[in-house]
Amino acid sequence: MGRYLLRRLLQLVPVFIGTTFLIYWLVWSxxxxxxxxxxxxxxxxxxxxxxxxxxxxxxxxxxxQYASYMKNLFQGDFGSTFSGRPISDIIAxxxxxxxKLAVVALAIEAVIGLGAGVLTGLRRNGFLxxxxxxxxxxxxxxxxxxxxxxxxxxxxxxWGIVTPTVSSEMRFTExxxxxxVLGSASMAYIARVARTSIAENRRADYVRTAIAKGLPMxxxxxxxxxxxxxxxxxxxxxxxxxxxxGGAIVTEGIFGINGIGRQVLRSxxxxxxxxxxxxxxxxxxxxLLMNLLVDLLYAALDPRIRYE
Amino acid sequence: xxxPSAASLVSTPRIEAPTESGSPTNPESAQKQQQPRGLxxxxxxxxxxxxxxxxxxxxxxLFVVMAAFPSLFTSGDAVNGELSHSLxxxxxxxxxxxDQQGRDVFARTIYGARASIVVALLSTIGTLLIGGAMGMIAxxxxxxxxxLLSRIADIFFGLPFVLGSIVILTTFNGSGADNSxxxxxxxxxxxxxxxxxxxxxxxxxxxxxxxxxxxxIVAARALGAGTGRIIFKHLLPNxxxxxxxxxxxxxxxxxxxxxxxSFLGIGLKxxxxxxxxxxxxxxxxxxxxxxLLFFPAAFLVAAVLSFVMLGETVREALDPKLR
Numbered sequence: 001m002g003r004y005l006l007r008r009l010l011q012l013v014p015v016f017i018g019t020t021f022l023i024y025w026l027v028w029s030x031x032x033x034x035x036x037x038x039x040x041x042x043x044x045x046x047x048x049x050x051x052x053x054x055x056x057x058x059x060x061x062x063x064x065q066y067a068s069y070m071k072n073l074f075q076g077d078f079g080s081t082f083s084g085r086p087i088s089d090i091i092a093x094x095x096x097x098x099x100k101l102a103v104v105a106l107a108i109e110a111v112i113g114l115g116a117g118v119l120t121g122l123r124r125n126g127f128l129x130x131x132x133x134x135x136x137x138x139x140x141x142x143x144x145x146x147x148x149x150x151x152x153x154x155x156x157x158x159w160g161i162v163t164p165t166v167s168s169e170m171r172f173t174e175x176x177x178x179x180x181v182l183g184s185a186s187m188a189y190i191a192r193v194a195r196t197s198i199a200e201n202r203r204a205d206y207v208r209t210a211i212a213k214g215l216p217m218x219x220x221x222x223x224x225x226x227x228x229x230x231x232x233x234x235x236x237x238x239x240x241x242x243x244x245x246g247g248a249i250v251t252e253g254i255f256g257i258n259g260i261g262r263q264v265l266r267s268x269x270x271x272x273x274x275x276x277x278x279x280x281x282x283x284x285x286x287x288l289l290m291n292l293l294v295d296l297l298y299a300a301l302d303p304r305i306r307y308e
Numbered sequence: 309x310x311x312p313s314a315a316s317l318v319s320t321p322r323i324e325a326p327t328e329s330g331s332p333t334n335p336e337s338a339q340k341q342q343q344p345r346g347l348x349x350x351x352x353x354x355x356x357x358x359x360x361x362x363x364x365x366x367x368x369x370l371f372v373v374m375a376a377f378p379s380l381f382t383s384g385d386a387v388n389g390e391l392s393h394s395l396x397x398x399x400x401x402x403x404x405x406x407d408q409q410g411r412d413v414f415a416r417t418i419y420g421a422r423a424s425i426v427v428a429l430l431s432t433i434g435t436l437l438i439g440g441a442m443g444m445i446a447x448x449x450x451x452x453x454x455x456l457l458s459r460i461a462d463i464f465f466g467l468p469f470v471l472g473s474i475v476i477l478t479t480f481n482g483s484g485a486d487n488s489x490x491x492x493x494x495x496x497x498x499x500x501x502x503x504x505x506x507x508x509x510x511x512x513x514x515x516x517x518x519x520x521x522x523x524x525i526v527a528a529r530a531l532g533a534g535t536g537r538i539i540f541k542h543l544l545p546n547x548x549x550x551x552x553x554x555x556x557x558x559x560x561x562x563x564x565x566x567x568x569x570s571f572l573g574i575g576l577k578x579x580x581x582x583x584x585x586x587x588x589x590x591x592x593x594x595x596x597x598x599x600l601l602f603f604p605a606a607f608l609v610a611a612v613l614s615f616v617m618l619g620e621t622v623r624e625a626l627d628p629k630l631r
Contacts (some may be wrong), residue, residue, distance in 0.1 A: 018463035026479045137620070141613040143564035145571050145587065153594055153601075249470050250568060264471065264571070268478050276475065284399045284466050304386070 005296070012288055023280045024066050027273045052082075056274070069277070074242040078278040081267075087278040090263055095282075097170055098259035101182065101252070102244035104175045109183030109190055110237055117233070122221065124199055132195070136188035148181045148254040158247025165256040169291075182248045186240045193236055197229040204228075229304050236292050242290025245283075348549075351625040361621040365576040367614035372390065374418055375425040383417045398599055405599050407589065408631075416581050417603050423582035425609065427493060428562035436555050436557040441503035443512025444539060444547075447520065454513075462504035470568065477574045489580050496575050500562055511554060515547040553623040560615030569606055583608040 044052075052058065056079075057065045072079065078087040078291035116136075120129040139147075155177055156164030166174045201207065202225065210220045249261035260279060355361045374381060391409065398405040398413075405413050443493060446457040464472075476499040519525065520543070528542055569575030570584025571591075583604040590600035 011462075013460055015462040015466050018459070019466040022463065022467070024474060040343065137613065138609075139615060141560060141564075141616045142609055143568055143612070145568060146609060149587070149591060149594065149601060150605070153598060157595060190600050243468065249474070250572070253572075261471075265474065268474055269573075279477070280471065283468060287468060288466055 005306075007294070008292055012292065015288060016284065019284050020070075020180055020281050020299070022157055022285075024069065024277055025062055027276050028062070028065065039143065073281065078294065081272050081275050087275050090275065091260065091279060091282060094258055094260045094263045096243065097257055098248070098252070098261065099246060100170055101175060101178060101259060102241060103300070104172070104179035105121045105183035105244055105248075108179045109187035109240070113187040113190030114194055114233065116191040118198055118221075118226070120191070121195040121198025121229075122202065124195075129195075132191060136191050139184045139188035141293060142184070144181060144185070144248075144250045145191060145254060146249060147184050148178075151177060151181060152254060168258065170257070178248075178251055178257060181254070182244065182251045183240075190233055194229065194233050197232050198225060201225055201229045219260055232300070233253055235298050238290065238294035242287050242294070245286050323352060336513070342591055351549075351622065353440055354625040355621060358621055358625075360617060361625075362445070364617040364621065367610060368618060370423055371425055371611050371614070374421040376422075377579040378419045379397060381418045382412075384581065385412065385415060387411070387579065397597070405597070407586075407600055408593060413586075413600065416586060417583070417607050419581045419608070420583045420586060423493065423561045424566055424584075424608070427500070427566045427576075428559045429495055430613075431497045431504075431562050432498060432555055432559045433543055434501040435504045435508055435558065436551060438501065439508025440512050440551060441507065443509040444516055444543070446509065447513040447516025448535075448543070448630055457509070458513075459617065461509050464503060465506040467503060469503055469565070470572075472503045473565070473569055474572065474574055477569065492576055492580065496566060496569060499569075502564060508551065508554065511550050512547060516543060519543055519546050534628065547627045553619055553626060556617075556622055557616055558617065559618035560612040563608065564612050 019122050044151070057068050069079070076088075078091070080086045081090070083287045116132045120126075120132045123129060123246065150216045152164050155161045162175055162177050166178060203291075207220060207225055211217075215224075251257070252259040253260040254264065258282070264276060264283075266272075388411070407413055407416070425499070442457055444459070446454040477495060480495050525542055527536060533541070543592055566575060566582070567584030568588065570577075570582050571588040573588060576582045578584060586604040587601060590597075590604070594601055
């Protein structure tokens, strides 16, 4: 296990460098003049230009720029926006909001997806099964912004059950609708994986043995069946948390949540290159670490899987 | 099942299978029936009995015809509008009403199919070609080639999809850029392809790894077949099934992805007509005229759904365990 972990962590290093370099190059180097359109119609004053050139080593090659950026990053310095606000500050204020939304979305999709999956897996080919199959198909096919707008229009505007947008306090009740929207597609995948897994294990020998021993059905399903069927579901949930923490750019935009996804979109549009790179680096690290964690979790949950 | 030839074909395997090794001296007709069907042939037989397949396939044909010849469906003007018609509700004259610029929403919805379908199909083909080739090389060669290609794939895989395409598109297609309609489309296709090929590569690599050591490959090599022949004649046909399924579903998700990018204002831009752009324009008017949002969204969902559904039926048909 220790050696496996070490190897995986070592493999992360080139991936991390490659991904962040790609982003750095795309944001800083490809568009040409980094000052174009930054200071309005007049163009940037020379001393500002000189200061930024010095700060970000813009007169040197992209490799030097990237290396010095990384050096600062590992000392905990994310740099600052063009107006001087530290980027770590932006991340610190918006990341908790994204986390809250991600956790709510994950809870909703786990409860609904698992419930639907277990029910349909135990009774296949009934009315409920077909209903769930069709609705998962719909949830997978609907792009997030369509679900978001339709639900916002019905629940928020027409029926007035919830507030259409989320206030800055991020109350839990306000987050239910955005959480549902964000988790909708994964909910469908979880329901399907759980259904297949339960249906497969339902025919396993150990389940037959448990029933033959005379155990009540609740115990057979709750203890024997669920434990063995949940492994793929748990890994799916873990991967999903990694993706959700990468920021829900669309959902945060629709419901007006001040999360990391909205910050990164805003800084891309306003060409805050340093902010874009800073946030993307954080997101990529989170994403990579979550994927690693899921792989480790997989081994911890299923004793049949051993990493040498 | 009304087709008699289909019914007879379906029942043949059970009758013919035991006699497969029988007398080969029969004339042509027997030869023809004895010819074993491949996985794809079997899947096709299975598919044509499914109503879901025909429903989704006919929807797809409809959308493709719509993309190729939009003037068959509408005589309206999708680009120019009359301001006097601004926000007129749906009526018998204009079925879907008019948008804020007084443009015919029905005509725009029909013309919007082209951008979505073209972008989705081309990016799927690109993704399958690049990912498939990389996966084939990585799986077949193994060793350091495999390690190198896998790490490169990891780099692109590490970028979250929406985030990555936003960065790529704003870099090459920012607010100041003055790109033509086709350049923008090519950029969207490129960014979708660049960010999704690793998944196809992993699929291809794992199925090549699983097939590479099979007896028939070893036999082919022992008979002196070259690398090219082994790859194209033996490996490729046997590794194609998962790619086909994934590709069909991918078309659907790319239609959605294109709409999402256009919706965020960084994909296709306004002289181009696309469902994503229409939805993005409608979002500020959602309280006044929800129909502006409803019609393009319904077409978008129908298109995505029919491709995803087709992929599902193809997957079931290709999976021998479910037969």
